[in-house]
Amino acid sequence: MKERAIPIMKHFWRRAPGPLAVPIISLGYLLGFAQAAMATQGHGSPEGLYAHQIAHILFAFSLGVLIYWLREHSLIENSGWRFVQYGAFFLLLWNLDAVLAHHLDDRSDLFQLIDGGSWNARVHFVDNSTKVVLLYYFAKLDHLFCVPGIVFLYAGLRRLLQQVQQSS
Amino acid sequence: MSFPVYPIWISDLAGSALMILFSFLCVRLAGKLRDQDRTNVVWLYLLSVCYVLAAFAVSRSVGHIVKRILITLDYENAWTLVRPYSGAINTVTFIFVASVTLFFGRVWKIYQQILQDKQAIQETHQQLIFMNRNLENLVAERTRELALSERKYRRIFEVSRDMLAVVRDDGTLMTLNPSGIEMLGLSSDDISSGRRLFQDFFETTDDWNFLKQTLEQMGYVADTEISMKRADNSCFSGLISGGVQDQPGENPGSHHFLVKDISYRKAMEQQILQADKLASIGQLAAGIAHEINNPLGIILGYTQLLIRSEKENSQNSEDLRIIEKHTRSCKTIVENLLSFSRRSQTKKAVSRINDVMDEVISVVRHHFELEKIGIEKEFDPRIPVIAVDEAKMKQVFMNLIMNARQAMKCGTVRIETRYDEPGHKAVVRVRDEGTGIEPRHMTRIFDPFFTTKPTGEGTGLGLSVSYGIVKDHGGEILVESEVGKGATFTVTLPVLEQTISVPAEDGAQRKSQSGS
Numbered sequence A: 001m002k003e004r005a006i007p008i009m010k011h012f013w014r015r016a017p018g019p020l021a022v023p024i025i026s027l028g029y030l031l032g033f034a035q036a037a038m039a040t041q042g043h044g045s046p047e048g049l050y051a052h053q054i055a056h057i058l059f060a061f062s063l064g065v066l067i068y069w070l071r072e073h074s075l076i077e078n079s080g081w082r083f084v085q086y087g088a089f090f091l092l093l094w095n096l097d098a099v100l101a102h103h104l105d106d107r108s109d110l111f112q113l114i115d116g117g118s119w120n121a122r123v124h125f126v127d128n129s130t131k132v133v134l135l136y137y138f139a140k141l142d143h144l145f146c147v148p149g150i151v152f153l154y155a156g157l158r159r160l161l162q163q164v165q166q167s168s
Numbered sequence B: 001m002s003f004p005v006y007p008i009w010i011s012d013l014a015g016s017a018l019m020i021l022f023s024f025l026c027v028r029l030a031g032k033l034r035d036q037d038r039t040n041v042v043w044l045y046l047l048s049v050c051y052v053l054a055a056f057a058v059s060r061s062v063g064h065i066v067k068r069i070l071i072t073l074d075y076e077n078a079w080t081l082v083r084p085y086s087g088a089i090n091t092v093t094f095i096f097v098a099s100v101t102l103f104f105g106r107v108w109k110i111y112q113q114i115l116q117d118k119q120a121i122q123e124t125h126q127q128l129i130f131m132n133r134n135l136e137n138l139v140a141e142r143t144r145e146l147a148l149s150e151r152k153y154r155r156i157f158e159v160s161r162d163m164l165a166v167v168r169d170d171g172t173l174m175t176l177n178p179s180g181i182e183m184l185g186l187s188s189d190d191i192s193s194g195r196r197l198f199q200d201f202f203e204t205t206d207d208w209n210f211l212k213q214t215l216e217q218m219g220y221v222a223d224t225e226i227s228m229k230r231a232d233n234s235c236f237s238g239l240i241s242g243g244v245q246d247q248p249g250e251n252p253g254s255h256h257f258l259v260k261d262i263s264y265r266k267a268m269e270q271q272i273l274q275a276d277k278l279a280s281i282g283q284l285a286a287g288i289a290h291e292i293n294n295p296l297g298i299i300l301g302y303t304q305l306l307i308r309s310e311k312e313n314s315q316n317s318e319d320l321r322i323i324e325k326h327t328r329s330c331k332t333i334v335e336n337l338l339s340f341s342r343r344s345q346t347k348k349a350v351s352r353i354n355d356v357m358d359e360v361i362s363v364v365r366h367h368f369e370l371e372k373i374g375i376e377k378e379f380d381p382r383i384p385v386i387a388v389d390e391a392k393m394k395q396v397f398m399n400l401i402m403n404a405r406q407a408m409k410c411g412t413v414r415i416e417t418r419y420d421e422p423g424h425k426a427v428v429r430v431r432d433e434g435t436g437i438e439p440r441h442m443t444r445i446f447d448p449f450f451t452t453k454p455t456g457e458g459t460g461l462g463l464s465v466s467y468g469i470v471k472d473h474g475g476e477i478l479v480e481s482e483v484g485k486g487a488t489f490t491v492t493l494p495v496l497e498q499t500i501s502v503p504a505e506d507g508a509q510r511k512s513q514s515g516s
């Protein structure tokens, strides 16, 4: 994933003539992308996917940084910040999980969706790559990470608020 | 091998709903946190993270829910249309959340920095308060010291026996101490009104002009004798010194003066001068008197011889008697002169002053009754014995009483004796209600031959002789007088230290041997 994303980024930045051009080009790109999406539905453009994946990685990275600083400044000694840290950790896991899920999305060589529209839809595995498929199936249950993440964040905030209210 | 998809869908729907719910709850909590302290950047950071998380949750979860609904309702095409938007928005919100989250380290540092600054400011504030309080104490202490010193100098100013005055350039009296107020016969209101001029209290304007000139030239005047005038126009001599006020902050062009009342000293000097004068006159007079005394004795002797040889009541004998009378009066004058010059011996004996006085009074009483002039006496029985030449003392009192009578047409002469215990002195006062003595005569009444009485009536020797006698006894003779109201002569004599006792007898009944 990374090795594929980086050449694209390099390519993008090489094309950029100057810092001022970046917002203009990105705006044009966005519009062009939207048009392309309209025109070529079903053929998910790899750029969109890559951007999405990079965003996930970036988010994961920033959460990692947050955890690092929380630990570095010994904030986790406080239960409120500790919960925030747990939240960040779960969200980080969720991001990694999402990256994996997106990576495996639309791999028709591995599995197929049968009866896609109904509640009886099933995933059918093409060959015996069961481990990967199980991983995908599990990865698709990404809310198992992000919901605890935000709940921990909520709990952390509540603690912090309580502490602040008590001390004042 | 296949798996059902619905668990994924269910988790998708439920999870999305929960994400939205909790992200909003987080926003609410972070908002409350921020409200606790609006300046806290960490809360601000958390709030913004929550906001973008909420935006992300909404965008993502709404996408999932819409997708699920559209696919379930068999609108796959519609979903294909919406999908790129949902995906793009999702991507953007990710980046957003990621970038906001990334800033925690920086935010925390800023927060710490702010806390440190706050601490530093608080410490400085504390220090400032401390210094301020210290300064207050310091100022309070200085003020106390100042007040003390002020009080000290004020006391000096107030209790000084000399006049201390602050005077403006034009002479306006600005400050005058109580002694000054008393010396000039003013009231304190006169000064506070600020309309009194210092030069008005000088007898001559020349003095003031001279003072001002000296001050201008030298900046000070030292011990200059001036004659000052009280509010009631009576005069006194003063010794003035002063300087120009040049302290910064004081009224410029003002002067301060110190005036000493030297009237008493002047009077003393006058008395010494008088004594000297009398002494020299006395020496001269005594010499002459002695020379004249002998020829007078011879003239008197021969005259008396001739009278004896003449027939009684003949013309010659009448003439001789006139010669005898005048020679006698010449002799009295000469004897007076001699006694004034202290040539004649004083024979002191222990006696009681009240008794001496009584004897004098008994001699003159008849005379006074004829002239319808009263005599009042007030004796102090406590007066101890004194060593005096009674004959001479009687002469002194006689002189004083006769002078008093001569100064009056009617009225009473008051005779008073008093014991001045602390001074060990007997004080005798003779007070009359007569014409009084004019100030210009005051200095001369003790001079020999000074008299204001017509010839024949006064010789001008009475007081000078009395003066000599009193001085001889170690005493003093003083005079106070007010023109038109009378005069008071005071004789003070030192009493004996209670060593010799005289039999205590009622003074009035005691007969004196030396009286006649």
Ligand SMILES: Nc1ncnc2c1ncn2[C@@H]1O[C@H](COP(=O)(O)OP(=O)(O)O)[C@@H](O)[C@H]1O
Pocket: B399, B403, B404, B405, B407, B432, B434, B435, B436, B437, B445, B446, B450, B451, B452, B453, B457, B458, B459, B460, B461, B462, B463, B464, B486, B487
């Ligand atoms: N009690 C008095 N009242 C007013 N004047 C007096 C009195 N005693 C003395 N004097 C004045 O002092 C002068 C001198 O007095 P004194 O020496 O006794 O000489 P005299 O009585 O012969 O004149 C008097 O001429 C008189 O002017």
Ligand SMILES: [Mg+2]
Pocket: B399, B402, B403, B458, B460, B462, B463
């Ligand atoms: Mg006389």
